[in-house]
Each structure stands twice: as C-alpha cells, then as structure tokens.
Amino acid sequence: MSRVAILISGGGSNMVSLVASMAGDHPGRAVLVLANDPAAKGLQRAADMGVPVAAVDHRPFGKDRAGFEAALLEPLLAAQPDVICLAGFMRILTPDFIRRFQGRMLNIHPSLLPKYPGLHTHQRALDAGDSEAGCSVHEVTAELDAGPILGQARVPVMPGDTADTLSARVLVQEHRLYPAVLRRFVAGDRTPVLL
C-alpha cells in the first residue's frame, strides 16, 4: 500500500477527488493533507473524509523559504509518505526540498504544459487565441512546472469564454485526470494518461 500525502493551499477540490479515489482495491491511501494556510477550506473537507490534516502557515517565515520548508517537513516526514501530490499548492518549493522527494512528487497544473507554466494560465490561453486548453499532471523537478508529463486532459475553448468559464471546464477534467494518473503512478506505471 502506497502512503500518499497531499499538499493544498485553498479549497482542495483536487484533493477531494484524489482522496475519494483511494478506496477499495486502490493501491494508495491518503495519510495526510497538509496546507500552508491554516484557514484553507480543504482542511475541513479532508478531516470530514477521515484524513489526518496539518497546517504550517508560511506567512511568519516571510522570505525564509528554508525555514518554512523545515517546518513543513515535520508533519510531512512524520506521515512517512511514499508519494506526495501537490494539489493547488501555491508555494514555490526549493530545489533542496524537491530533491528530497525526487521521483515521487506530482503536481497538477491548469494548462497543457509546456504551454503556460506559472500563473494566469486560462487568461493566457484566451489571449493567445488557443482553440483548446486543459490540464497536466507532471513529476515535480527543480524547474517550475517543467518535469516529465504523466498525463493531460484537453477541453475546447468556447466562443465567449472567460478565464472563469474556461477554468471551470478545465477543473472538471482535473478531477478525472489526477486520480487516473495517481492510480497508474502508485502501480509503478509512468505511461502518460491522455484524456
């Protein structure tokens, strides 16, 4: 059984879809949901699903990323995760932290990588006149949003779309894609999932 920790910053809808997927004969189990904001709505949702939760507020650490990450490591290492899923976790992690979990940390990003790493992905897709958009799950490496792609889901861009309507359409696919990739990943299969 693979022990899966999930890091969030906000509502945690991707976290909910991951936790819900890890049931029955699934080879993974959620052992911790960890947030960088004690007020993250997803913490209560995780607790309601019976998953242990913890929060380490990044704000008192200011620019001291190493200090924040040292604090983050305490509950994370205590949970002894085999796999870490970043699910709407909006803090940039240092190469030192990432190296520690090399090859076993995943992230979901709301664009068809390598297009639009970073923020405001949906607005950038609209501004570019793209006819499709989507989301990607990738392995986390030191370079932001650039690790090996483990899955992608595509959606059409519709006439009249705004960043909000496009984001809602992509999010529906995120909730399908991330569990599908995680299931393969914990089974040792790195073949990309294409939805």
Ligand code: GAR
């Ligand atoms: C999701 O759309 C996720 O792809 C995005 O944040 C949202 C979190 O929603 N992640 C990033 O932009 C990472 N750079 P959720 O909290 O409801 O899962």
